[in-house]
Amino acid sequence: MAYDKFEILKSTAVPLPIENVDTDQIIPARFLKATERKGFGDNLFRDWRYNGDDTPKSDFVLNNPTYSGKILVGGKNFGSGSSREHAAWAVYDYGFRCVISSFFADIFKGNCLNIGVLPVQVSPEFSEKIFAEIAADPNTEIEVNLPNQTVTILKTGEQESFEINGYKKQNMLNGFDDIDYLNNIKGDITEFAKELPL
Amino acid sequence: MSTKKTLFDKVWDSHVVKHVEDGPDVLFIDRHLVHEVTSPVAFLGLKNRNVGVLFPNKTFATADHNTPTINQHLPVKDPLSANQLKALEENAKEHGISHWGLGHEKNGIVHVVGPEYGITQPGATIVCGDSHTSTHGAFGAIAFGIGTSEVEMVLSTQCIMQPKPKKMRINIEGELNFGVTPKDVALFIISKLTTSGATGYFVEYAGDVFENMTMEGRMTVCNLSIEMGARGGMIAPDEKTFEYIKGREFTPKGADWDKAMAYWETLKTDEGATFDKELTFSASDIEPMITYGTNPGMGMGISKSIPNAEDLEGGVATYKKSLGYMAFNEGEDMIGKPIDFVFIGSCTNGRIEDFRAFTSIVKGRKKADNVTAWLVPGSHKVEAAIKEEGLLDILQEAGFELREPGCSACLAMNDDKVPAGKYAVSTSNRNFEGRQGPGSRTLLASPLVAAAAAVTGKVTDPRELMKELA
Numbered sequence: 001m002a003y004d005k006f007e008i009l010k011s012t013a014v015p016l017p018i019e020n021v022d023t024d025q026i027i028p029a030r031f032l033k034a035t036e037r038k039g040f041g042d043n044l045f046r047d048w049r050y051n052g053d054d055t056p057k058s059d060f061v062l063n064n065p066t067y068s069g070k071i072l073v074g075g076k077n078f079g080s081g082s083s084r085e086h087a088a089w090a091v092y093d094y095g096f097r098c099v100i101s102s103f104f105a106d107i108f109k110g111n112c113l114n115i116g117v118l119p120v121q122v123s124p125e126f127s128e129k130i131f132a133e134i135a136a137d138p139n140t141e142i143e144v145n146l147p148n149q150t151v152t153i154l155k156t157g158e159q160e161s162f163e164i165n166g167y168k169k170q171n172m173l174n175g176f177d178d179i180d181y182l183n184n185i186k187g188d189i190t191e192f193a194k195e196l197p198l
Numbered sequence: 199m200s201t202k203k204t205l206f207d208k209v210w211d212s213h214v215v216k217h218v219e220d221g222p223d224v225l226f227i228d229r230h231l232v233h234e235v236t237s238p239v240a241f242l243g244l245k246n247r248n249v250g251v252l253f254p255n256k257t258f259a260t261a262d263h264n265t266p267t268i269n270q271h272l273p274v275k276d277p278l279s280a281n282q283l284k285a286l287e288e289n290a291k292e293h294g295i296s297h298w299g300l301g302h303e304k305n306g307i308v309h310v311v312g313p314e315y316g317i318t319q320p321g322a323t324i325v326c327g328d329s330h331t332s333t334h335g336a337f338g339a340i341a342f343g344i345g346t347s348e349v350e351m352v353l354s355t356q357c358i359m360q361p362k363p364k365k366m367r368i369n370i371e372g373e374l375n376f377g378v379t380p381k382d383v384a385l386f387i388i389s390k391l392t393t394s395g396a397t398g399y400f401v402e403y404a405g406d407v408f409e410n411m412t413m414e415g416r417m418t419v420c421n422l423s424i425e426m427g428a429r430g431g432m433i434a435p436d437e438k439t440f441e442y443i444k445g446r447e448f449t450p451k452g453a454d455w456d457k458a459m460a461y462w463e464t465l466k467t468d469e470g471a472t473f474d475k476e477l478t479f480s481a482s483d484i485e486p487m488i489t490y491g492t493n494p495g496m497g498m499g500i501s502k503s504i505p506n507a508e509d510l511e512g513g514v515a516t517y518k519k520s521l522g523y524m525a526f527n528e529g530e531d532m533i534g535k536p537i538d539f540v541f542i543g544s545c546t547n548g549r550i551e552d553f554r555a556f557t558s559i560v561k562g563r564k565k566a567d568n569v570t571a572w573l574v575p576g577s578h579k580v581e582a583a584i585k586e587e588g589l590l591d592i593l594q595e596a597g598f599e600l601r602e603p604g605c606s607a608c609l610a611m612n613d614d615k616v617p618a619g620k621y622a623v624s625t626s627n628r629n630f631e632g633r634q635g636p637g638s639r640t641l642l643a644s645p646l647v648a649a650a651a652a653v654t655g656k657v658t659d660p661r662e663l664m665k666e667l668a
Contacts, residue, residue, distance in 0.1 A: 019516040020393055020493050024630040029609040033264065033278035035238035035285045047632045052618065075516065077394040080427065080493070081630060082609075083329040084236065085345035106397055106429055107329060110360070111345035165361065167221025177347065182224070182355040183249060185216070189357055192215045192226055193253070197321065197461050 003116025005175040009098055009144045010154070012069035014061055015134045021074055022081035023108060027090045029082075040086055041093030062094075066138045073130055074101040079108025088112045098144050100151065102127040113168050114177060120144055120151055126160045129153065146172060202471035205434050206365055206400050209340045209465065213323045215357060222359040228322040230352045231308045232259040232295065234286040235611070236327030240350035241289040249354045251293040256356060258317055259290045260298040262307045264611050267574050267601035270300055279612065293353075306577020306603045309333040309545035313417065314579050316446025320435035320462040325352060330545045330627060332423040335432035336416035337439055338465050340400070342430040363429045364398055364474040367467075369405040372481035377661040379555065380415030381547055381625065381644035383407060384422035385487035389497040390479070397427030399475065402467060407481050408433050413442040414551040421546045422627060425494040434466040486660055488532050489629050489642040492520040496629075500647065500659050503531050523631055524639050525619075532641075532657045539622035540571045540652040541634070542645055544608035547625035548576030550583045552645040557589045559649035559663050565597035566655030572614055573598055574606040596653070610635045623651040 031043040049060050056063040072091065078101040079087065088111040091099065097117060102124040112119045122130070133140045133153050141154040146169065152159040164172075171177060182189070203211070215224040230253075237259070244250065251257060264279040274280040283300055290297035298304040304311060309330055312318045320338035325331060327349045334341035348358045368387060388395075401423055408416060416433050423431030440459065443449045450458045485499040498505070504521070506528045507514045521528065526535075542548070542556050553575065565571055573593065575581040581603060584590050590600055607614040608626035610633070616622045618637025625648050629640035643651075646660040653663070 017515075018519065019513050022493065022628075022630045024609075024628065024633050028632055028636070029263075029611045032235050032611065033276075033282055035282055036242065037239045047636055052636060076513075077397070077427070080393050081329065081424075081628060083327060083343035083345055085239075085327075085347060088345070103394060103397070105394070105427060106363075107343060107345060111347065114345060114347035165221050167218050167359075178359045179243070179247070179347065179351050179354065181218075181359065182351050182357050183247070185224070186252070186355055189215055189224075189226065189252070189355055193356065196226070196228070197212060 003175055006097060006116065006118055006146055006172045008146065009070060010141055011071050012067070012139055013071035013073050013100070013130070013134055013142050014067045014069055015131055016061055016072060016074050017131050019075040020077045020080055023079055023084050023087035024081055026079070026087040027084065032084060032086050037089055039093070040090040041095065044090040044094045067134070070096055071098045071100060071142055071144065072096045073127070073134070074099060076101065076103045076124070078104050080105040083107045085111045085115065088115050088117055092117050100127070100130065113172070116172065116175065118144065118146065118172060120162045122151060122160050122162060129158060202468040204365055204467045204471045204473065205338065205402055205432060205465055206340065207471070209321050209323065210362055218359065222361045224357050224359055225323060227325050227352050227356050227358065228256060229317055229324040230257045230356070231312055231317070231324065231326035231331065232257060232286070232349070233263055233308050233326070233328065234261045234282045235263040236346050237289065237349055238282060238285045239346050240353055241285070243350040244354055247354070251295065251353045253356045254294040257295045257353065258312070259286055259295050260305060260308050260311055261286055261300050263605045263609065265300050265604040266612050267572070267604050267606045267614055270602045274300070303578055306579065307545045307548060307605055309421065310548055310576030310580065313337065314446070314577060316443050316449035319443060319449065320439060321465050325358065329424045330421050332428070332430040333417050333421040333545055335420035335423065335430050336413060337443065338432055338435035338462070340430065340432065343424065363400040365402070366396055366399040366428070366475040366477070367402045367404055367473045369476070369478040370407040370481050371405045371478065372407070374407060374481050375485060377486050377646060377664055378484050379644040379646060380411055380418040382484055382487045384419045385489065385494065385497040385642060386484045387479070388422065388426045388494050389487070391426040391495070393425060393493045393495040394427045396423070399428050401428045401431040403431055403433050409436070412551060413438055414549045417549070418546055422494070425627060435462050486644060486647055488647060488657065489640070490524065490526055490532055492523055492629055492631050494627065494629060494642060496520065497642065498532070500532060500657070503529055533659060535657045536568065536621070537623050537641070537651050537656060538568065538570065538620040539616050540569055540648050541574070541607045541622055541624040541626060542648050543572070543574030543576065543606050544626040545576065545605070546627040547645050548574060548580065550580050552625060553580070553584050553589055554587070555645040556649040557592050559646060559660060560596040560598065560653055561592050563596055563653040565652055568655045569652050571598050571652050572601060572607055574601045575603050577603050607634050609633060610638070616640070623648050623657070
């Protein structure tokens with residue numbers, strides 16, 4: 001599924017300073033029963049966001065109107081656990097285009113890149129700075145610049161660069177995905193298959 | 199550059215179709231396992247792009263995540279689950295993929311049936327839209343979980359695009375203590391590395407403990423590799439591996455077997471090959487383990503007490519939130535804590551050996567009245583073995599019932615949900631908040647620890663009960 005191109009994102013951010021946020025929290029298993037990619041944003045962080053009777057939990061950040069934006073800032077080891085791409089879909093469908101963390105779990109990070117959510121890994125110190133600035137002023141804007149591979153706290157001008165491989169960067173800038181790439185080299189793949197040891 | 203290669207290098211490098219400059223490798227996949235939950239959107243993608251499945255004979259579908267574990271012969275009650283099961287059946291049929299759906303004699307958890315029927319083989323690359331695909335690494339395969347976009351890639355092109363991970367070797371030397379199982383070994387390693395300690399790495403397990411382990415034990419260990427963040431884990435194939443797979447439905451026969459063996463015997467890390475990280479532990483330091491928190495890294499020896507937040511390196515707020523969820527306090531003992539549910543099953547501990555271990559403790563005892571026990575075999579084959587070996591009679595005598603195969607309470611997608619606030623001693627793989635049902639509290643442990651809890655109604659050191667037997 002194609003996604004919108006990602007170039008420069010300037011937005012306020014939603015802070016979630018909890019470590020080891022696993023994909024079961026991002027979207028619990030009982031919401032994985034769809035056969036289409038629709039409506040996953042409604043169940044993003046379902047059990048942290050809603051009580052058992054579906055009323056919103058007022059102390060959860062997504063229910064606090066003070067915080068909004070297209071950037072989610074998570075604690076260390078964000079997205080661990082299950083490989084469910086539904087977690088990345090839920091993040092995207094809710095309206096986030098970028099997740100910032102000091103450390104990402106592998107599969108979640110890969111899933112994000114495949115569907116157009118940019119995972120931005122920053123140093124633990126910079127992550128702390130972002131959390132502190134948002135706590136001091138929820139209107140703090142953050143700029144994520146993919147062409148330059150930088151993330152900037154606009155109010156203070158503090159900046160850090162982030163890594164992304166050249167191939168994935170081009171994909172994100174153009175809204176391409178790996179499936180297009182692989183479908184274009186199918187001939188090479190079938191030739192390769194003939195030479196395998198078994 | 200050194201020509202010495204690790205086991206992982208050998209398998210990975212031989213499957214690289216091409217390397218993308220400043221990007222990932224295009225990796226060819228030998229076996230693609232498919233289940234009902236992470237595949238429907240991928241099949242939809244094929245339709246939208248108007249492409250088919252490139253190698254249906256390398257693709258195997260089974261239903262497991264969503265299936266009920268009682269009355270499987272009746273229509274599935276939950277309409278959403280039923281719809282997903284139907285979608286898998288139809289997609290498999292349309293694309294000519296073998297499908298072991300609900301009610302099929304070969305049905306079971308994808309990571310249990312793959313090895314049972316010889317789909318899992320040394321030196322193969324195996325993927326599935328499920329993070330516990332790492333299980334198959336027990337056979338010297340490179341096996342790991344993928345997302346649904348990647349499921350679509352493999353369906354349409356038999357390849358995925360991934361950068362080659364770094365390499366880690368974990369050595370455990372010596373002999374395991376009495377009452378210590380492969381599950382304890384894995385939970386011990388994860389407790390040392392934390393849930394992110396192996397992120398970015400592919401792990402090879404080596405040393406006495408893994409060499410002496412059965413294939414089923416190796417599967418349990420490799421299964422849990424993802425819980426320390428690793429892409430996957432693998433163990434070099436040996437005589438035990440070859441003996442296990444020989445003669446199974448999908449393993450090569452005759453001259454093909456000889457040819458395969460000649461190749462498989464080369465699948466070991468060369469002397470002098472280097473790893474990006476190497477860790478060594480001593481088997482004697484491991485005791486039966488149990489978790490007390492909300493991720494698999496929060497585990498400890500069952501006789502120990504819950505660590506104090508002040509002894510941790512950072513993460514205090516998250517730690518306290520976790521203990522708050524479990525309603526446990528720092529410094530408390532785990533032994534003696536009352537429990538409500540026991541679950542034995544899952545791709546981690548749902549094999550015949552796990553049921554043998556469980557039965558060895560409950561034999562001649564009775565299920566505690568305060569415990570609800572769910573015994574869920576990993577497959578119909580496991581279920582049949584439980585009956586053939588006479589375990590079922592012993593289990594029933596002790597007050598237990600056997601359910602039908604599936605993922606069940608490991609992730610509680612079906613009706614097998616632990617109620618809010620209740621404690622479950624579970625042989626599964628994740629103790630995340632709400633994993634076994636909204637508000638549920640999970641203590642991960644081995645089948646022996648689960649059995650000890652099932653008959654005493656509280657967290658109990660299984661060695662106490664094993665002594666009585668001995």
